[in-house]
Amino acid sequence: MTRNSLRKIEELATELHGTQKRKYSGDPYVTHTIRVANTVKTYGGDDTMVYAALLHDVLEDTPTTESDLISLLIDTKELNLSEAQDVVKLVKELTDVYTTDNYPGTNRKGRKELEAIRLGKVSPRAQTIKYADLLDNSEDILRNDPKFAEVYLKEKRDILKYMDSGNTSLYKKCLDSLSY
Numbered sequence: 001m002t003r004n005s006l007r008k009i010e011e012l013a014t015e016l017h018g019t020q021k022r023k024y025s026g027d028p029y030v031t032h033t034i035r036v037a038n039t040v041k042t043y044g045g046d047d048t049m050v051y052a053a054l055l056h057d058v059l060e061d062t063p064t065t066e067s068d069l070i071s072l073l074i075d076t077k078e079l080n081l082s083e084a085q086d087v088v089k090l091v092k093e094l095t096d097v098y099t100t101d102n103y104p105g106t107n108r109k110g111r112k113e114l115e116a117i118r119l120g121k122v123s124p125r126a127q128t129i130k131y132a133d134l135l136d137n138s139e140d141i142l143r144n145d146p147k148f149a150e151v152y153l154k155e156k157r158d159i160l161k162y163m164d165s166g167n168t169s170l171y172k173k174c175l176d177s178l179s180y
Contacts, residue, residue, distance in 0.1 A: 005078040006050070010034060012072055013054040016062050024144035032136055033057060039132035043170040045125070048083060052090035053129045059095040066092060093126035094133070112155045120162025127166030131174040134159070138177050153178050 020029035037053035073084035098111040141149045157178045
């Protein structure tokens with residue numbers, strides 16, 4: 001991975017998230033995805049994993065489609081079709097399926113349980129990215145909303161019961177951080 005490649009994918013993530021802000025800090029949303037990508041890189045993630053970490057919320061939080069994202073990645077001139085498809089495959093694995101919109105008759109607890117089961121079946125590479133995401137979100141919520149943190153951390157501990165195929169060291173760090 002070159003610095004230029006990383007910069008271009010980071011710029012793409014910034015562009016796609018646009019004016020979205022982090023809930024508590026008001027920082028540009030992409031600051032979260034950059035932290036997640038840095039964690040994935042620190043724990044030995046390959047280039048594609050780092051790029052997917054930068055883009056992990058794009059399909060969920062923006063109007064961008066899978067085919068849009070593949071095209072945009074190719075347009076950066078940093079990835080070929082196969083690499084772009086690999087990035088998008090990881091992003092898709094990380095995109096929530098059991099949302100209120102998709103399952104309006106299922107309560108939050110039920111949706112979170114179904115999502116945890118689904119995440120337990122995604123690739124080890126996607127699970128590693130999810131660990132980094134959980135870690136970053138947990139730190140943010142613990143710092144800014146201790147009351148909600150109790151609910152959030154329990155849900156994330158439940159996810160980790162199913163999702164244990166990613167990077168072992170990051171899994172342990174994530175588990176420790178959720179043991180609040």
